[in-house]
Amino acid sequence: MQLTFDAEVEEFRAELVAFLDANAPTEAEAVERSRSSSDVPPWARRWQRLLFDNGWLLPGNPPEFGGRNANILQQAVHMAELSRRRIYPSFNPQGVGIIAASLLSFGTEEQKHRWAVPILRAEITASLGMSEPGAGSDLASLRTRAVVEGDHFVVNGQKVWTSGAHDADVLLTFVRTDPDVPKHRGISVLLIPTDTPGVTRRPFASICDGDEYDFNEVFFEDAVVPAANLVGELNQGWRVANGSLGHERTLLWTSFADRLHDLLNDYHPTGPLERDRYATLAMDTQALRLLGSAALARAARGEQDVAALSVLKLLGSEAVQKGSEQALYAAGIDGLTHPATTAPFTPLNQDTFIASWFERYARSFAGTIAGGTSEIQRTIIAERVLGLPRS
Template sequence: MDLSYTPEQEAYREKVRNWLHENLPEGWGTPRFKLPEDELERGKFLNELDKKIYEGGFLGISWPKEYGGQGLTLVEEIIYGEEAGKLDVPDGPNVLGRLLLGPTLLQFGTEEQKKRYIPPLLRCDEIWCQGFSEPNAGSDLASLQTKAVLDGDEWVINGQKVWTSLAHHADWCFLLARTDQDAPKHKGITFFLVPMDNPGVTVRPLVQLNKSREFNEVFFDNVRIPKENVVGGVNNGWQVAMGTLSFERGTLSPGQLIRFQNEFNVLAKVAGDLRTSDATLVKDNRYYRQKLAEIYTEIRIMHYHSLKSISQRLNEGKLGPEASLQKLFYTTTRVKLGELGIEILAEEAPYWGEESVGRGKMQEVYFDSRGATIYAGSTQIQKNIIAERILGMPK
């Protein structure tokens, strides 16, 4: 595995770096810059920023030009991710469309679906959400009960989804529904594309522990969609969904790891600034030095494992079960970072805001990291995949 970049790739990095510095809002990355507090206004602001990034040529970097992409390679996409990560450029409200649906359509979609859905997805003209989890089908996704019945030229969908990120902003939902009640539970599922403005779709936001309203319940009551809004074939949804989830589990890019490193740097600074009786916390306490060194080492290990996964995608064009190793390692380490942050803050931990120690970043990590152990397959699911499909252990 060659870890160096060619002169052409380094020139592309310089292009990305210059564009970001010239086009990000004034004051970006400084304490004086603040995103809109109102959630709808913040979503609109971030979507407009994504549109600007697309117009600059930095969304869909490795996707084919005929579908609105830039037609470059995964390496250029990684370079952009690294530079955006250094500046904490947010993913924006259409992250699920770009991260999950776009690659799924490129692999399983028809030519008509690729031409219809991918260009407006990249232009941020259509926002997507993901309808997989249900109240009784989270980690055991194949137990889902949402049903779809073919009625003439339309599918009729009934059921409920939960933990549906950004559904209150979304124009479309890609979801799983049961289409064969008599088939084994992994066999009778189909992957659908559903407009969120259809009659019968109801969205109810859920307030999270970290104070945001990102998650939602979504109800489908006799929602009708054209029969061609199926991806990958009827009753083949499980295979399509596993492809989708592999993109989610295996996309721990160097850019994401730079964001993780930024979080670690905040904690290291907090630990370096907090004082005991006669020294800073880090200098005075070997325990905290050891814990910080441990997490830093794990972040570096993840960096090289990420490069290995990227090399696999470049050479083989796909990711295998090794993506579960990456997902498991990342989530458990980030939980450790959040817990250590709260431990170091001690009596300062309940004070959460711009004026608090670390500006509330460690509290955000602490709460957000819990969700990461569940989405894209829970920690327990990842351990099963690693045991059975990598280590060859019996089921």
């Protein structure tokens, strides 16, 4: 395996590095990350717009949508350089990386310019309405109903775990439009502005939120949504769902590799057992990078390998969780203490709201749930890699 890039990719990297050297936010600004759109520092909106205008927001996009038609290897380099500097391209990563990307893949030209471009330019924010109380990992079981009435839909139902919904301007919402067909076939996708009468958002806390909530319940009660807000074809929402999660998963493994790298830097083992656990964490990190590089090479050749992404997601998320648990164990009672008073256990640079090893461990469970649970990944691997029967 050749673990280097060709001259074209390195030229792309050099241009990006020069741009970042000249324009990147200061270190103090970069750590001022918000998980939703509430109280976003003015520099963050300016920074996202600057990236968009110069083609560095999502470089794989065409120039009119904040990119420069970069190939998958160039996109990986872009992500790696931002990660190395601990710079976030957007304060609304779900809106930019999933929702706008889905609109560019499945939306009409009017939807792309009315909704996707303002999201990408940090003029509005968006949230993803997928999960429901009875339909988390099994999205096809969703029950939020949208009924066609003339030139609009009437929506009734509930979503939950909807990150950032209380601050979002629009929700990309998955709804059931045909209850009489197999559950995967009767789903559609609507863009629902959050100021629509009948839409209620209720934020709630998680273990690591502190004073800043992120999760929401969202209720729809006879909410009227224009038919023009249908994304993709009626009853073809499953295709949009797969595309939405595909945008999230393509390079997701790189974020787990970065978190493992941070764990290795911050975790200070003592004694033979702890050093052995540390070595396992180091090997998991290297394995993830090597497997990820192989998957990246296949993608560069135009090969699709959904099963490989599942392997990477499963390995990365569970390695982060296991490593965080081991580091918490090694920290002992100090792991429950704010790092400002306990050296050398310091918070992850990219998540300043994480204040202790316990919170870092608690937060790690999100990685084994979001973007497809570990159980779902194991099912995909069993069927597509091992060839086991669905039963």
